[in-house]
Amino acid sequence: MRNRSTFSLIFWISTSRIKNDQVPIYARITVDGSRANFSLKRRILLNEWDSNRGMAKGTRQEAKLLNKYLDQVRSKIYGAYEDLLSEDKMITASAIKKRYFGDDKVQRSLNDLFVYHNELSEHSLSKHTLRHYKVTQGYLTKFIIEKFNQDDYRLMDLNFPFIKDFEFFLKSYQPVDHQRKMSHNTAMKHLQRLRKMVTMAYHHEWIPRDPFVRFKSTFQNKRREFLTQEELESIENFQSSINRLIVVKDIFLFSCYTGLSYIDITKLTMDHVKMDFDGNQWIETERQKTKVALKIPLLNQSRIILKKYQNHPKTVSDQKLLPHYSNQKLNSYLKEIADFCGITKRLTFHVARHTFATTITLTNGVPIETVSKLLGHTKLTTTQIYARVVDKKVKEDMALLNTKLNTSFN
Secondary structure: OOOOOOEEEEEEEOHHHOEOOEEEEEEEEEEOOEEEEEEEEEEEEHHHEEOOOOEEOOOOHHHHHHHHHHHHHHHHHHHHHHHHHHOOOOOOHHHHHHHHHOOOOOOOEHHHHHHHHHHHOOOOOOHHHHHHHHHHHHHHHHHHHHHHOOOOOEHHHOOHHHHHHHHHHHHHOOOOOOOOOOOHHHHHHHHHHHHHHHHHHHHOOOOOOOOOOOOOOOOOOOOOOOOOHHHHHHHHOOOOOOHHHHHHHHHHHHHHHHOOOHHHHHOOOHHHEEEOOOOOEEEEEEOOOOOOEEEEEOOHHHHHHHHHOOOOHHHHHHOOOOOOOOHHHHHHHHHHHHHHHOOOOOOOOHHHHHHHHHHHHHHHOOOHHHHHHHHOOOOHHHHHHHHHHHHHHHHHHHHHHHHHHHHHHO
16 A cells, blocks of 8 residues: 555635636645646635635625535545545546546547457357457448548547437448448447447446437338248259259258258257157257257258268268358359249348248248247247238238139129
8 A cells, every 4th residue: 555645735816817806716736745736717806715714705605606616626636535545546636636637547449449348248249240340340430530530439429429420321331342322220230239339338437428328229120031832842843963053952941941040050060960759850059149049850851951961071071960151152052043943032041041930830830939949039029020921921812812713703
């Protein structure tokens, strides 16, 4: 512990700066003979100041208010002194003054916040999710450079207009390698990530207020593309002399019949295949995105695909259940397959997971609670989106049937 220093505080006036019979009031902090002065931004009539007591004379309302303010300043300065003592910091007049004004605190920036968050979340978030945060940080840096002509921004300066300006920037920004501007939902995702980190900064008391309090995230309902039974069968019946297309077809169908995402399929090994007492095979794994445990019974179609590739050179060398392609290549090859099959929908690998939720399970009467568990959803409301899609499809099919029936009777 440091030795307690000699510390004193007085309030004084500067008669050399008199104006209209009024003088400015100052505070003077003295520690071991060293001084630090600063203005209190207050003035008083010269004849109303008590120099001996360092306060306003009399009982008038103005004097009472000024003396109350001086008491508050005194209390805060003594508090700053005691804080520095408890923290075993060097006690100087300048240090107390800086603590009083808050100038001795670390001024953290948005980049500091991202670095702290990413280091803290390195083991709790997947590499894929962390990559999203880094993309958000990239857009934020572009915005700050364009708006403020600097490459970083103080957390203390964050406010509601900053957030709204960033939202406008995101929705207006068009990368050189994209044909379209960023969608509303994508912009909201970036703002959600920023909000999570700013809230963390607020809880750490790095900022005095949460600038996101008045901001409301809104998401537009997005069409979830899935394959109808007929489209699924056309892919199942697809044949080609091009081996890579057949392999990609099988991986896609495996996803259609298990609901597993691309990233979760790439992790699968024989250790994830379990057998129950009745001889049924299950996939037991964990969703990388949410860390939710998954137990998926293998349908016959899935078992056939796994058996087909159990001795495939790629699965043997990689010790995986299925051959591996990058997501980019998978989507490129799926486009070729869609063209061959006459499917006009934009066929990406994630369509398989949507197809499992709709055409494979919900349409065939699997309860929505079971589907939610199979998909690894943390909220039933997420699965209900697929249920609404199925209801819409039923409505459209019934309308078409009604038209046909009316035509046949006319």
